[in-house]
Amino acid sequence: MSETGSTRPWGRILLGGAVAVALVSVGYAVSRDRSDAPPPVSTASPAPSAAADPEAVIRQLQERVGANPKDAEGWQQLGWVYFETARYAEAARAYRRATDLVPGNATFWSSLGEALVMADERDPMPADAAKAFDRALAIDAKDPRARYFLGVRKDLGGDHTGALDVWFALLADTPPGAPWEKDLRRTIEQVGKINSIDVASRLAAITQTAPHLDLPNPVATAAIPGPTTGQMQAAASLPKGQQDQMIQGMVDSLEAKLKGNPGNVDGWIMLMRSRMTLGETGKAAGALKSAIAANPAQEKRLRSEAALLSVPGA
Structure with missing residues (x-):
């Protein structure tokens, strides 16, 4: 996908969910924020919500990692809140601390890569972001965020067909009815349309399965009855x-x-x-x-x- 003017391809995949009383949902969403790409989609939060008072949450997490600098999960949560408040450079620094502490965690590396992409105002795929995604894929070849950005890299390099191949493979590993399926299909459809590539037949023919086996009713992605009014x-x-x-x-x-x-x-x-x-x-x-x-x-x-x-x- 070619760049025009000040536009640039953005990608976001969030893994996790938002917790509220008895309601927990898990999923990730994909969006590309640019004038010729699919409009942004709503995403769920993989950490305690920062919407109410993000600065208070940030302070709490800063105190947490300050008291225990080796708390990798604390650094990850801090990175997420920074990311959600558009403080991408700070998010990248927090995620990097997490990867330093737990270098074998693919999610930490792909989160770092995403933050680095968002933090750079000039380069749509900075070299250090690409390295982070490569590390994530080396650890877990199925990491959805890293796989998505692998497609972005191909797209940026002019290999639009290759990018779609990556996204189709990701879709094939997506459980039917998963929360992110609709957004991933939309990305494929719009990238195909922008570059005059027919994707309709491939979308119709694709067979989706769970990563390890076909689970007819996976609990992991099932809806949970919401909390009562009280x-x-x-x-x-x-x-x-x-x-x-x-x-x-x-x-x-x-x-x-x-x-x-x-x-x-x-x-x-x-x-x-x-x-x-x-x-x-x-x-x-x-x-x-x-x-x-x-x-x-x-x-x-x-x-x-x-x-x-x-x-x-x-």
């Missing part, structure tokens, strides 16, 4: 810090219940989903290990569901 009103009346404590308490309570009933496979999946939502990737990986240890016969399913959530080690 719960919503109670949560809304709490200060932001207390809301976060409520959310954390609910997740910790779920983990405690699973220790008493480790055979609840759906519960383990929900715990992994919640941990990833909060940016606690290490705890999510730990939950996967515990779930498999308690339910060895369900290992294949657990790993498949965990892969939908990008749990490390899935």
